[in-house]
Amino acid sequence: MQREQVIVVKLGTSVLTGGTDKLDKAHMVELVRQCCELKKQGHHVILVSSGAVAAGREQLLKLCGRSLIDKQMLAAIGQGQLIHIWQSLFALYGVNVGQMLLTRADVDDRERYLNARDTLNALLNYDVVPIINENDAVATNEIKVGDNDNLSALVAILANANKLLLLTDQEGLFTSDPRTNADATLIGEVTHINDELRQLAGGSGTNLGTGGMATKLQAADIARRAGVEVIIAKGAGKNVILKCISDELPGTRFLKLTAPKDGRKKWLLAGPKSTGQIVIDTGAISALQNKGASLLAKGVTNTFGRFERGDLIDLIDNKNQVIARGLTRFSSTEVNKIKGAHSSQIGQLLDYDSGAEVLHRDDMVLL
Numbered sequence: 001m002q003r004e005q006v007i008v009v010k011l012g013t014s015v016l017t018g019g020t021d022k023l024d025k026a027h028m029v030e031l032v033r034q035c036c037e038l039k040k041q042g043h044h045v046i047l048v049s050s051g052a053v054a055a056g057r058e059q060l061l062k063l064c065g066r067s068l069i070d071k072q073m074l075a076a077i078g079q080g081q082l083i084h085i086w087q088s089l090f091a092l093y094g095v096n097v098g099q100m101l102l103t104r105a106d107v108d109d110r111e112r113y114l115n116a117r118d119t120l121n122a123l124l125n126y127d128v129v130p131i132i133n134e135n136d137a138v139a140t141n142e143i144k145v146g147d148n149d150n151l152s153a154l155v156a157i158l159a160n161a162n163k164l165l166l167l168t169d170q171e172g173l174f175t176s177d178p179r180t181n182a183d184a185t186l187i188g189e190v191t192h193i194n195d196e197l198r199q200l201a202g203g204s205g206t207n208l209g210t211g212g213m214a215t216k217l218q219a220a221d222i223a224r225r226a227g228v229e230v231i232i233a234k235g236a237g238k239n240v241i242l243k244c245i246s247d248e249l250p251g252t253r254f255l256k257l258t259a260p261k262d263g264r265k266k267w268l269l270a271g272p273k274s275t276g277q278i279v280i281d282t283g284a285i286s287a288l289q290n291k292g293a294s295l296l297a298k299g300v301t302n303t304f305g306r307f308e309r310g311d312l313i314d315l316i317d318n319k320n321q322v323i324a325r326g327l328t329r330f331s332s333t334e335v336n337k338i339k340g341a342h343s344s345q346i347g348q349l350l351d352y353d354s355g356a357e358v359l360h361r362d363d364m365v366l367l
């Protein structure tokens, strides 16, 4: 048995409804049983539970539209039902649950990120199972994470988890959508996530899910860079949660990468959306990737979007591939004034003296 682990289990709508328009309470009982077995073995379990919109639709007993406001209203109705069911089922095993409803705004700001992390850790320290969902009722487009796959990656980083299980209605990631291609084959293990792999991960196969495999791949890429092993598996699979800590690993496994040691850098992986992009040349890419360098103005060729000093931005190559992300020390206006310039010229170009780095190494994570 592996030593105590923190395991985040993301349960998609497809798992919680079994593909119907109602919550599958019998299957939820089975999922709770497995979570409590893990806890008995000394592990910590965190649930990221979809299903609020589905539960709301079930309550409202009439068809609603699919607009954002309709979904927010359904989620507001359904979330209460959802947490009530989880609370009652875990109580059968004498386990308490704690609800956390998050939006991206809760992690955009580092103080709020640390606050959410502390609450999560306090729940775990008191042997409580945190049950997390997006705060759909108020999550407007500007502030929402948008899908629970990416939310679960963010939670895995907040909790410093060992494993993230993305449970869905397929065995794992296939070479194409098995709903539309009977010849699609299961991919057992992923060591690199590249454009070729992203191409084969499509959207949701039903009108219930939100992100499909595309968001699961995004989530896997973020979490593994933070040192979290990710498994995509079938939520209806026998003992699927228990198997995730045995050698009989089900589904598709994404090997973890070495996590950044610095907590700030983990926040950069999980935290804010980038507000702009800086295009850098091959010399700068090599210096960042091979010499642990900061980004100097000399290596900047262009910018996209408007951003201010301190914003999170992406560093991209001339093919739009994201090389790194970090907190810029100059606004987009200033970067456009100094791009390509030698560090000694910056004071002249900006009429004030400042550091030479556009992005300092300490405020950057490589992707």
Ligand SMILES: Nc1ncnc2c1ncn2[C@@H]1O[C@H](COP(=O)(O)OP(=O)(O)O)[C@@H](O)[C@H]1O
Residues within 6 Å of the ligand: 011, 012, 013, 014, 015, 167, 168, 169, 170, 172, 173, 174, 175, 176, 177, 178, 179, 200, 201, 202, 203, 204, 205, 206, 208, 209, 210, 211, 212, 213, 214
């Ligand atoms: N390459 C792929 N491999 C497996 N499933 C895929 C792939 N591409 C698209 N899909 C679709 O993604 C769906 C799972 O995502 P989604 O519908 O959002 O479920 P969930 O509610 O569990 O998040 C599958 O049912 C399938 O139709």
Ligand SMILES: N[C@@H](CCC(=O)OP(=O)(O)O)C(=O)O
Residues within 6 Å of the ligand: 011, 012, 013, 014, 049, 050, 051, 052, 053, 054, 075, 133, 134, 136, 146, 147, 148, 149, 208, 209, 210, 211, 212
């Ligand atoms: N927050 C929404 C779920 C959003 C979501 O990502 O759904 P899914 O793709 O089914 O995991 C809800 O509770 O209905």
